[in-house]
Amino acid sequence: MMNEKISGLLKFPILALLVLTSFISFSQDISKDAAVIKTGEDLFNGNCKSCHRVKQKLVGPALAGVYDRAPSLDWIKNWVRNSSKVIASGDKYAVTLYNEYNKSQMTAFTSYKDDQIMAILAYVKAEADKPDAPAGGPQVAGGGAAQPSIPSGYLDAILGGMITNALKKYLNEKQLSEEDNEVVNSPITVSSFTSSPGFIFLVVFVVAAISFKTVIDGLYSIGVQQGYQPKQPIAFSHKLHAGAYEINCKYCHTGAMKGKQANIPSPNICMNCHSQIKQESPEIQKIYAAIGYDVKTASYTEKQKPIEWVRIHNLPDLAYFNHSQHVNVGGIECQTCHGPIEEMEVVKQYSLLTMGWCIDCHRKTNVNNEGNAYYDKLVQVHEASKGKGNKMKVEDIGGLECSKCHY
Numbered sequence: 001m002m003n004e005k006i007s008g009l010l011k012f013p014i015l016a017l018l019v020l021t022s023f024i025s026f027s028q029d030i031s032k033d034a035a036v037i038k039t040g041e042d043l044f045n046g047n048c049k050s051c052h053r054v055k056q057k058l059v060g061p062a063l064a065g066v067y068d069r070a071p072s073l074d075w076i077k078n079w080v081r082n083s084s085k086v087i088a089s090g091d092k093y094a095v096t097l098y099n100e101y102n103k104s105q106m107t108a109f110t111s112y113k114d115d116q117i118m119a120i121l122a123y124v125k126a127e128a129d130k131p132d133a134p135a136g137g138p139q140v141a142g143g144g145a146a147q148p149s150i151p152s153g154y155l156d157a158i159l160g161g162m163i164t165n166a167l168k169k170y171l172n173e174k175q176l177s178e179e180d181n182e183v184v185n186s187p188i189t190v191s192s193f194t195s196s197p198g199f200i201f202l203v204v205f206v207v208a209a210i211s212f213k214t215v216i217d218g219l220y221s222i223g224v225q226q227g228y229q230p231k232q233p234i235a236f237s238h239k240l241h242a243g244a245y246e247i248n249c250k251y252c253h254t255g256a257m258k259g260k261q262a263n264i265p266s267p268n269i270c271m272n273c274h275s276q277i278k279q280e281s282p283e284i285q286k287i288y289a290a291i292g293y294d295v296k297t298a299s300y301t302e303k304q305k306p307i308e309w310v311r312i313h314n315l316p317d318l319a320y321f322n323h324s325q326h327v328n329v330g331g332i333e334c335q336t337c338h339g340p341i342e343e344m345e346v347v348k349q350y351s352l353l354t355m356g357w358c359i360d361c362h363r364k365t366n367v368n369n370e371g372n373a374y375y376d377k378l379v380q381v382h383e384a385s386k387g388k389g390n391k392m393k394v395e396d397i398g399g400l401e402c403s404k405c406h407y
């Protein structure tokens with residue numbers, strides 16, 4: 001009984017294998033070499049992935065099996081180099097495909113050599129032949145950092161100094177004030193104990209400490225909006241775009257590598273895909289309204305109604321934060337600070353974004369000095385003073401200096 005079941009189950013893969021081998025046509029020319037596949041993977045990720053997936057339809061078709069369905073490998077090479085030329089030649093396969101994809105124009109990769117295109121196909125085939133991965137959420141690179149509270153050591157250090165100064169100032173002012181003089185020199189009977197300098201100091205100290213704590217608590221909670229998750233004017237989902245479709249963060253947030261701001265994408269970036277995808281959706285029509293696009297005529301009108309995205313992360317004006325310094329130079333993943341955005345239907349503020357949060361990371365994080373000649377000298381100086389093997393932290397390059405973060 002058991003055996004019958006097993007052999008029954010075995011029949012299917014064997015049959016499938018037979019069918020597959022009979023299908024091997026020109027796809028046998030595709031390399032299985034690991035180095036070629038790696039080259040192909042890089043090319044694919046850099047140039048094709050915004051529109052194609054191996055096993056999934058995106059802007060263009062799933063590329064798995066294209067080596068079997070397209071007219072020939074040469075056809076694919078010509079297509080990748082200039083698809084409009086192939087379409088213009090009247091090629092039947094190309095014209096049908098083009099119409100099927102609502103006349104979306106594929107980018108032309110005119111400079112691609114044959115072996116580069118073959119490497120992409122090698123990668124696509126290697127991926128296509130892999131068994132499906134078990135379901136599960138995408139991996140978060142960098143890991144969601146735990147929420148640090150205000151680093152007490154640091155606070156103690158500045159506040160220690162600040163409290164003594166403040167207290168001295170407070171005492172100086174208060175001791176000379178009329179009220180205090182009245183208390184001390186009161187003609188009314190006051191016990192010698194309460195009027196003793198020790199008692200007055202104690203009262204003043206307690207009052208000062210309490211008011212100081214209130215001020216500090218206030219400072220550290222001003223503008224703290226961890227968890228802030230406003231409703232956005234378009235139901236845009238990071239879970240769908242960055243998660244399920246794996247669109248790279250930097251494809252939309254183009255500023256993160258280059259400058260201070262990561263930037264919210266302009267509707268033109270949405271249009272790269274949504275001029276075709278989901279035209280009928282009321283949410284997508286808000287994108288069209290924003291730039292005055294008329295789907296029926298595929299033309300632009302004058303009427304525009306900008307999308308008013310609600311800003312979520314917001315430092316006060318007195319603080320300076322630069323994305324490219326952290327993402328590009330520091331090599332920090334977006335998720336370290338923003339959390340698992342690719343799992344969020346609606347974005348929320350994941351980190352505290354307080355001064356303590358910035359400082360805490362600057363004390364713990366090693367400077368990413370690999371391949372950055374600028375840091376060679378600093379590393380030398382650092383190791384000379386702190387000993388070899390002592391990694392240079394952000395604090396060692398001035399990451400705790402007030403002026404670095406404050407205008």
Ligand code: HEC
Pocket residue numbers: 043044047048049050051052059060061062063066069070076079080083097098099101102103104105106107109120
């Ligand atoms: C801007 C989006 C876009 C990019 C980028 C893009 N493609 Fe395409 N591709 C398409 C579309 C859309 C089609 C479907 C035909 C059409 O509408 O032109 C297509 C079709 C194809 C086809 C034919 C598929 C079939 O089923 O026969 C191949 C092969 C192909 N692309 C390869 C590539 C490769 C390789 C790259 C990267 C070097 C790439 N494409 C980059 C949009 C794109």
Ligand code: HEC
Pocket residue numbers: 232236238241242247248249250251252253264265309310311312313314334335338341342346347
């Ligand atoms: C297809 C385009 C697109 C991609 C891909 C994308 N985003 Fe966004 N992102 C947006 C848009 C549009 C908004 C504004 C609406 C919103 O908050 O959801 C936004 C908002 C954000 C915000 C909040 C900004 C604020 O107001 O403070 C963060 C943080 C963010 N994205 C990070 C990421 C990260 C990290 C990734 C990659 C995992 C990513 N995004 C991928 C389009 C994109």
Ligand code: HEC
Pocket residue numbers: 249250253256257260261262263264313314315316321323326327332333334335336337338353
């Ligand atoms: C070291 C922490 C950190 C990292 C890493 C980081 N961000 Fe940010 N991000 C912030 C802070 C802090 C703000 C608020 C900045 C402000 O208000 O000036 C912010 C704001 C934003 C905003 C709102 C608009 C803007 O530019 O101010 C977007 C969008 C965003 N980040 C996306 C990203 C993306 C995408 C990545 C990865 C490529 C990334 N961030 C990496 C800390 C970080």
Ligand code: HEC
Pocket residue numbers: 050051058059234235236237240241245247252265266267269270271272273274277278281282283284287
């Ligand atoms: C690289 C391609 C790509 C880009 C760029 C892109 N999207 Fe999308 N978007 C998709 C795909 C794919 C879907 C899923 C379509 C489906 O469900 O069939 C989608 C779905 C959506 C939906 C859900 C529509 C519905 O009614 O189900 C909204 C809303 C949306 N996108 C908004 C945006 C906005 C806003 C931008 C620009 C900030 C944007 N998209 C940029 C590919 C893209």
Ligand code: HEC
Pocket residue numbers: 315319320321322325326329330332336337353354357358359361362365366367368394397398399404405
């Ligand atoms: C996840 C860790 C992390 C967090 C959180 C973080 N930083 Fe940084 N920061 C770094 C790293 C790493 C560098 C060093 C980058 C480099 O190599 O130049 C850096 C460098 C800097 C520098 C340049 C320092 C110098 O001496 O050149 C400034 C300014 C800065 N960060 C500001 C901030 C502010 C403001 C915040 C909070 C809003 C913040 N950072 C949060 C990791 C972090």
Ligand code: HEC
Pocket residue numbers: 158219220221222223224315316318319320353354355358359362399400401402403404405406
């Ligand atoms: C790594 C960056 C960084 C460094 C270094 C830094 N700060 Fe800050 N500081 C911030 C950020 C970010 C905020 C805003 C946080 C918030 O609103 O919760 C802030 C807020 C403050 C505030 C509160 C202002 C207000 O209105 O909320 C004071 C006061 C302050 N910093 C003083 C200092 C002093 C003094 C130093 C030097 C000993 C210093 N900071 C060093 C990043 C930094």
